[in-house]
Amino acid sequence: MKFSVDKFRHFEKNHHKPRSCYQNIPVNYRIIRDAPLSFKKIIPMKPTIAEKILCWFDQHGRKDLPWQLEISPYRVWVSEIMLQQTQVTTVIPYYHRFMTHFPDLESLAVAPLDDVLLHWAGLGYYARARNLHKSARLIHQLGQFPTSLDALITLPGIGRSTAGAILSIAFKQHQPILDGNVKRVLARYHAISGWTGDPKVERELWRLSTSYTPKQRTADYTQAMMDLGATVCTRSKPACPHCPIQADCLAHKNALTQQLPTPKPKQTLPIKECILTILMDQHQNILLIQRPPSGIWGGLWSFPEFSSLDDSLGWCVEQQLPVLESQILAPQRHTFSHFHLDYTPVIIKINNLNNNVMEANTRIWYKAAEINSLALPAPISRLVQQYIIENV
Numbered sequence: 001m002k003f004s005v006d007k008f009r010h011f012e013k014n015h016h017k018p019r020s021c022y023q024n025i026p027v028n029y030r031i032i033r034d035a036p037l038s039f040k041k042i043i044p045m046k047p048t049i050a051e052k053i054l055c056w057f058d059q060h061g062r063k064d065l066p067w068q069l070e071i072s073p074y075r076v077w078v079s080e081i082m083l084q085q086t087q088v089t090t091v092i093p094y095y096h097r098f099m100t101h102f103p104d105l106e107s108l109a110v111a112p113l114d115d116v117l118l119h120w121a122g123l124g125y126y127a128r129a130r131n132l133h134k135s136a137r138l139i140h141q142l143g144q145f146p147t148s149l150d151a152l153i154t155l156p157g158i159g160r161s162t163a164g165a166i167l168s169i170a171f172k173q174h175q176p177i178l179d180g181n182v183k184r185v186l187a188r189y190h191a192i193s194g195w196t197g198d199p200k201v202e203r204e205l206w207r208l209s210t211s212y213t214p215k216q217r218t219a220d221y222t223q224a225m226m227d228l229g230a231t232v233c234t235r236s237k238p239a240c241p242h243c244p245i246q247a248d249c250l251a252h253k254n255a256l257t258q259q260l261p262t263p264k265p266k267q268t269l270p271i272k273e274c275i276l277t278i279l280m281d282q283h284q285n286i287l288l289i290q291r292p293p294s295g296i297w298g299g300l301w302s303f304p305e306f307s308s309l310d311d312s313l314g315w316c317v318e319q320q321l322p323v324l325e326s327q328i329l330a331p332q333r334h335t336f337s338h339f340h341l342d343y344t345p346v347i348i349k350i351n352n353l354n355n356n357v358m359e360a361n362t363r364i365w366y367k368a369a370e371i372n373s374l375a376l377p378a379p380i381s382r383l384v385q386q387y388i389i390e391n392v
Contacts, residue, residue, distance in 0.1 A: 049189075049245055050214040050221055056244035057224035062088075062231075066095055068223075073145040073170040074105045080162045081128050085180075088230065094123050108133065109140035117299050117375035124378065126298055131157025147171055160206075168213075168222045176213040177222055178206055181229025186212075187261035188233060191250035196261045271340045274305045277312045278345060278383065279321070281352035286371055286388065290362040296336060297377045301364075309346060321350040329387065334379045345383055 047055070062068075065088065067079035078098065082091045098119050102108040108116065113133055120129035135155040139145055146152045152163035161182075164175035183196040186208050194201040214221055232239045238257050240246050251257045279287035288301040306312040309328070316323050329345040352365065366374065368388050372381060 048214075049212050049248075052244040053224045053228060054214075054217055054221055057220055057227065060231075060242075061220075061224050061227045066092060066099075071170060073166060074108075075099070076166050076170040077145075077158075077162075078102075078132065080165050081132050081157060082123065083179075084128060084162070085125060086123060091123075094120070105136055105139060105145070108136040113293075113299055114375055118373070121300070121375045121381065122378050126300060126377075127294075128157060130293070130298060131155075147173075149175060165222055168218045172219055174213065174215045174218050176206070176209040177225070178202070178209050179226065179229075181227075181233070182209055182225045183229075184235065184261050185225060185229045185233045188238075188251035188257060189245060189249050191254060191256055191260060193260065194262050195264050197264060269335070269339050271342055273342045274307065274344075275309055275312050276303045276343045276345045276380075276383070277306060277315075278303050278347045278387065279316070280347060280349050280368065280388070281321075281365065282324075282349075283352070284368045285352065285365040286368050286384075288364050288366055288371070288374065290364075299375070300377050300380075301374045302377060302380050303345075303383075305343075312346060312348065316348065316350060321352060324349045324351060332379070343379070345387065347387060 065079075067075050079091070079095060082095055082098075101119050102111060102116070111133070113130065116129055116133045117126065120126065123129075135157060138155060146155070147167070149160070149163050149167060152158050152166060153160055158166075161177045161179050164177040165179070167173040167175040168177065180196075183202075183205055186192070186205050187196055187201075190208065192201060192204060196202060196205060228243070232243050236258075240249070240252050240257065243249065243252075246252055251260045281287075287304065289304050290301050291297050291299060293299050304312070304315070306315065309326075313323060313326070326349070327347045329347065331342060331344045334341045334343065368384075371384050371388065376384065
């Protein structure tokens with residue numbers, strides 16, 4: 001099909017989509033714009049990867065996510081932290097709830113950590129919430145949100161990719177990102193073998209991400225790459241026919257999409273066992289222990305843990321809490337990133353002679369019917385709902 005200069009000019013005059021979209025031009029051509037009008041001509045030129053991805057994003061990208069509607073550094077930052085190792089569909093209700101209670105950086109900075117953890121409970125990886133709170137206080141002290149990569153990556157919980165996303169989306173800066181979605185897209189596109197968390201592989205992926213990130217529409221490109229990995233170039237069953245860069249994807253050409261990216265080397269997770277002791281007094285108050293600030297479930301409220309039932313009962317004796325009866329519940333497992341926790345819940349009904357309903361420290365007796373108003377880890381919250389609230 002012959003594509004004349006006149007037809008191209010007609011296309012430019014009447015076509016209102018972003019100039020990154022070339023799909024309606026019969027052949028991929030561009031016009032030489034710096035030549036005199038009488039010498040303008042059309043030459044073949046292949047669209048860049050960024051142009052293809054931006055064209056796809058204009059038509060299929062997600063543009064109505066809650067953190068996209070009123071863009072600010074704070075809102076982008078909170079969303080990026082929540083989205084670390086967590087899917088968008090899971091994050092959305094937590095994000096709405098979090099932003100309702102902490103609508104701006106100042107409200108988060110002045111809030112007590114307990115309140116922050118309460119509104120994070122259920123998302124997991126609680127170090128994210130603790131770091132978010134620490135960073136909010138640091139930024140509040142500074143008086144303004146940092147606007148440079150070097151300044152952002154000094155804050156707790158913000159790495160290079162998260163900083164790049166904040167700067168490109170909220171500040172329109174030319175900064176690349178390399179989250180899990182982008183790693184997967186680039187590793188497949190270039191058929192890069194090796195675990196993407198390996199330093200050598202990661203350096204190469206950073207080089208590629210930097211080289212592909214356009215100076216124009218960087219924010220859109222950042223979102224487009226995340227969307228492409230999340231909705232098309234997925235971990236399993238990628239939708240290759242809908243991918244804008246399928247034609248040049250080496251993994252697709254060589255039938256390697258299921259093998260790439262190379263999975264993280266498997267390791268056998270150790271198993272830890274414990275007794276979770278649910279102490280309930282005659283007034284239906286439950287004893288809760290606040291965990292240390294760092295480590296698993298850091299800063300959250302949980303049940304006392306013991307290595308055996310005898311240790312649990314012995315502790316009750318030491319605390320002068322006469323045991324009335326005990327009930328051993330079915331063992332359960334909760335898997336963390338680096339170990340399995342096999343726990344056996346035990347309900348121990350005691351006579352609380354001191355009648356302590358609340359104590360202003362890391363140990364409290366809390367009303368069973370109101371216990372979910374505290375920041376509880378998901379397994380503890382499920383136990384409360386299953387065995388306590390329903391029977392109160």
